[in-house]
Amino acid sequence: MVEFSLDLNEEQRELRDWVHGFAAEVVRPAAAEWDEREETPWPVLQEAAKIGLYGFEFLANAWADPSGLSMCLANEELFWGDAGIAMSIMGTSLAVAAIFGNGDPEQLAEWVPQCFGTESDPAVAAFCSTEPEAGSDVAAMRTRAVYDEAADEWVLNGQKAFATNGGIAAVHVVTASVDPSLGSRGQAAFVVPPGTAGLHSTRKLKKLGLRASHTADVFLDDVRLPSSCLLGGRERLEERLARARSGERTGGQASMRTFELSRPTVGAQALGIARAAYEYALDYAKQRVQFGRPIIENQGIAFALADMKMEIDAARLLVWRAAWMGRNNRPFTAGEGSMSKLKAGEVAVDVTSKAVQILGGAGFTREHPVERWYRDAKIYTIFEGTSEIQRLVIARAISGLPLR
Ligand SMILES: Cc1cc2nc3c(=O)[nH]c(=O)nc-3n(C[C@H](O)[C@H](O)[C@H](O)COP(=O)(O)OP(=O)(O)OC[C@H]3O[C@@H](n4cnc5c(N)ncnc54)[C@H](O)[C@@H]3O)c2cc1C
Structure with missing residues (x-):
C-alpha cells in the first residue's frame, strides 16, 4: 500500500513533462489537420512509437506505478494536445488491457506485440464489445461464440458497433456470449488475429468529435478461431460458467x-x-x-x-x-x-x-x-x-x- 500523496514524485513529474512535450510539439500542431481529414494520424503514431510513447513497455511502466497516478498523468497531457489524435494513440490500450486482464502469459506474449506493430510500422488494436442492440445493456449481447469440438475451434457470429479502430486494427478483441442464459456472466473475450476470414468492416463512421480516431461497425460471419484465441483458456471459462450457474456472485x-x-x-x-x-x-x-x-x-x-x-x-x-x-x-x-x-x-x-x-x-x-x-x-x-x-x-x- 502506498500512502496517498498529492506531491508527484520525480518519476511522475518526468513522465508528465515528457508526455506534455510530445503533446505540445507534435500532437497539438497536427490536431486541426487530422480533425479535418477524419483519418487515423499514422505519422503521429509512428512518432509516438519512435520515442516509446506508443508500445506495451510504456503502458506496463505506467500501470506499474504503485500510486496509480501515472496513467492519469500521461492521459491528461496527451489529450490536452488533442483528443482525436490521443485516442488513436491510446485506443489500442483498451484491447491490450482486455488481453492483459483476461489472458494467460502465453497469450499476452503472443498478441500484445501484434497490437502495437513495430516502431517503423505501427499497428492498432480494437476492443469490440458494443452491439447495435447492446450498448448500455451489455447483457443483451447477441454475438455468439460456439465451440466446435471436432475442430477444436470457436465459431463467432454477430455484429459489433462503434468499435474504436474497428476494421483497421491488426488485432481485434471481441466479446461474445457463450451461454446467453447467463447474461453478462456468460460472456467471454476472444482475440481475432490479423487477417482472419469472416471479420469485416463496411464503413467508417462520421462523427461530431474525436474525428482523427477511427470508429466503425465490425461484422463477424462464421469467424473460426483456434481454441487458443479464447482469452484465459477453456478451463477457466468453464469454471467461471459453473460458478455463474450455481448463483455465486464473484x-x-x-x-x-x-x-x-x-x-x-x-x-x-x-x-x-x-x-x-x-x-x-x-x-x-x-x-x-x-x-x-x-x-x-x-x-x-x-x-x-x-x-x-x-x-x-x-x-x-x-x-x-x-x-x-x-x-x-x-x-x-x-x-x-x-x-x-x-x-x-x-x-x-x-x-x-x-x-x-x-x-x-x-x-x-x-x-x-x-x-x-x-x-x-x-x-x-x-x-x-x-x-x-x-x-x-x-x-x-x-x-x-x-x-x-
Ligand atoms: C466515438 C465512440 C467510440 C467508441 N468506442 C468503443 C469501443 O472501442 N468499443 C466498444 O465496445 N464500444 C465503443 N463505443 C460504444 C459506447 O461505449 C456506447 O456508445 C455507449 O456504451 C452507449 O451505448 P449506446 O450508444 O448503445 O447508447 P444506449 O445504451 O442506447 O443509451 C441511449 C441513452 O439511454 C440512456 N440509458 C440507457 N439505459 C439507461 C438506464 N437504465 N437508465 C437511464 N438511462 C439509460 C443512456 O444513458 C443514453 O443516454 C464507442 C462509441 C463512440 C461514439
Whole structure:
C-alpha cells in the first residue's frame, strides 16, 4: 500500500513533462489537420512509437506505478494536445488491457506485440464489445461464440458497433456470449488475429468529435478461431460458467471492478480536453478588449473562469483518488471509479462550452481550437458508460439496491 500523496514524485513529474512535450510539439500542431481529414494520424503514431510513447513497455511502466497516478498523468497531457489524435494513440490500450486482464502469459506474449506493430510500422488494436442492440445493456449481447469440438475451434457470429479502430486494427478483441442464459456472466473475450476470414468492416463512421480516431461497425460471419484465441483458456471459462450457474456472485463483481478500474483513465482524458479549453479561454479573456478593458475584468467572465478552474481541479482529485484506490485494491464502496469518470466527463462538456462562450464569435469558428474541444468533450458523457449508467453504478453502490 502506498500512502496517498498529492506531491508527484520525480518519476511522475518526468513522465508528465515528457508526455506534455510530445503533446505540445507534435500532437497539438497536427490536431486541426487530422480533425479535418477524419483519418487515423499514422505519422503521429509512428512518432509516438519512435520515442516509446506508443508500445506495451510504456503502458506496463505506467500501470506499474504503485500510486496509480501515472496513467492519469500521461492521459491528461496527451489529450490536452488533442483528443482525436490521443485516442488513436491510446485506443489500442483498451484491447491490450482486455488481453492483459483476461489472458494467460502465453497469450499476452503472443498478441500484445501484434497490437502495437513495430516502431517503423505501427499497428492498432480494437476492443469490440458494443452491439447495435447492446450498448448500455451489455447483457443483451447477441454475438455468439460456439465451440466446435471436432475442430477444436470457436465459431463467432454477430455484429459489433462503434468499435474504436474497428476494421483497421491488426488485432481485434471481441466479446461474445457463450451461454446467453447467463447474461453478462456468460460472456467471454476472444482475440481475432490479423487477417482472419469472416471479420469485416463496411464503413467508417462520421462523427461530431474525436474525428482523427477511427470508429466503425465490425461484422463477424462464421469467424473460426483456434481454441487458443479464447482469452484465459477453456478451463477457466468453464469454471467461471459453473460458478455463474450455481448463483455465486464473484464473477459479476469482478467484471464490474474491471470497468471501475479503467474509468479514472478515461476521466483523465476528459480533464486534458477541459484544461486545454480553460487555458485558452483564460489567455483570450486577458487579451480581448471590449468597452475599453480586457473582458476578464468583467466578473461575469472572471467568475466563469474561476468555476472552470475549480471544477477541473475537483474532477482531478476524484480521478486521482479512484486511480489510487484501484491500484491499491481498495473496494469501490460508493462507485468511486464511476464518480471520477462522470464528474470529469461532465466538467469537460461544461468547461469547453464556457470556453466557446468566452471567445464569443471567434469561439464558434475553426480559427480557434475551442470549437474542436467542445465537439471532442461530448463523447465523455457517452462512451465507456454513459453519465446515466455511471449514476446507476454509484446509486447501486450507495444503496445496495439492484437499481435498473
Ligand atoms: C466515438 C465512440 C467510440 C467508441 N468506442 C468503443 C469501443 O472501442 N468499443 C466498444 O465496445 N464500444 C465503443 N463505443 C460504444 C459506447 O461505449 C456506447 O456508445 C455507449 O456504451 C452507449 O451505448 P449506446 O450508444 O448503445 O447508447 P444506449 O445504451 O442506447 O443509451 C441511449 C441513452 O439511454 C440512456 N440509458 C440507457 N439505459 C439507461 C438506464 N437504465 N437508465 C437511464 N438511462 C439509460 C443512456 O444513458 C443514453 O443516454 C464507442 C462509441 C463512440 C461514439
